[in-house]
Amino acid sequence: MSAVRVFIFTLLALLAFAGNSLLCRAALIQTSIDPVSFTAVRLMSGALVLWLLISIRTEHNAGQGNWWSALALFVYAIAFSVSYVNLSTAAGALLLFGAVQASMIAYGLWQGERFSLLQSLGFVFACAGLVGLLLPGLSAPPVDAGLLMIMAGVAWGVYSLRGKSGGDPIKVTAGNFIRTVPLALILALVFLDGLLLDLDGVWYAVLSGALTSGLGYALWYTALPYLKASTAATVQLSVPLVAAMGAVLFLAEPFSLRLILASIAILGGIALVTLTARNAKDTT
Template sequence: MQNLVKKEFQLFILITLSLLFLSLNSILCKIALVNSFIDPYSFTFFRVLSAFLTLLFLIKFNQNKKLKQNKIDFKSNWLSAFMLFLYAIGFSYSYLSLEAGFGTLLLFTVVQITMLFSSIFFKEKISLNKILGLVLAFIGLIYLLYPSQDFKISYFHLFLMCLSGFAWGVYSVFGKKSKNALFSTYDNFFKAFIFTFIFFIFVSVHSLNISLNGFLLSFISGSITSAIGYVLWYKVLPKITIITASILQLLVPILAILISVIFLDEIFTTNLLVATILVSLGVIISIVKRKTNQNI
């Protein structure tokens, strides 16, 4: 019994840290772009590169012999890496227009939808409380996106964030098969960097803008909130169901909204408040009966 409580507490810590790091990515990206410290492509480039180098450092100095035996396989895992790239590039460009709080809420609601359909495809058992939680969360998103007189948004950037959310959802589903979180994340970022490098052919050189502040923000986003955060997330994923993983990630926008209001002076509108409450209730309802199942 004591060991079970200890394992559940460790899982809670891993989930909390990984969700916090996921939410901070939005804040760091928005700070960099809103202040014109860096352009979206360069932010993505340095974010992915610094994440890869950080993970390479961790693997090189890890004492686990099994890690040292792992080598990147160029014949597999490209789809997972491409999804990571697609998430990162869409994420950066969408924040040229979207606010951090709104963007994160949209991102992880799309993630939830993607992972919901994945759980149905893989025939996971979905309990009634999870269904009710999902419905509440979707109502929150519809309420947030429903056009009003002062509803002004770039639908192109909205599409980019939805694409980013879809990619992250697929990436998370692939993560359930990971047996080595550190190496899997390292392998994904290495190949994602190749895609990021290739994407440069679509970028205008004149649009590039890099400052020291922009580089530092992208470096922190890559080396800490992405590299470490994603390793933690890949450790969590095999221990929970796909549907629970999707629902838990809806806590990310709640954290991002609170941080963005405090540090980015974003307006905490009534619509955002209502949507946040609905999404939060959806998460709570979805996990209250977790003890009835072995897997959350």
């Protein structure tokens, strides 16, 4: 694949990741759809698009994946939607991204990886930024919603780590999305009396599932083999900032001083970890 195509696919994938936050937040504040319905429609739409993609690409299109990964994906999706009822787009994206990266870094430490002093400082800064964002104050997001988004980030981190086992990433993702559909339907049945379907909200969910999730993941996994691991980790630093700018432009959300400082601590700390790791590998 040419460098231009890799750049375009990567850029579109990052925009899609930020778009997930914008679409979910817009649906929950501008329409009457509830988080459970949004999640169910999103997962079903993503499963359908990914199934169509693998159907076009291969003759044997049963998909791959497994139930444990599907469960992690489902936990991420429902926690993501419920938390965005009370979180701003920027705060939610920052907490999600920070939790994903922090959980994956923590897993590496648990597996025996060793950090340099700079990497350790970066990890401490990132964790301090997450804690600082949730400390009580006038501009602090609700703690319960914030913790729920952190749970979504940890679940996505688990899903990402499990996805490193190999296989066709698009088929694996399709198989996992397809497995989330019965989980979403069971949850919808449990909360049947509280479901609120809204045509505009459903369209937001369809766009989130089909476009920014299904196609977004497909683009990302297509470009990923052509990116260095450190590059892939570093470029994702832009996602919360893109989501924040989109929220200011399209949802008229403020960007508080607390959020700015937390962004510097979280994104700067993670950048210090990933870039220091890259430099260490380049010198060996």
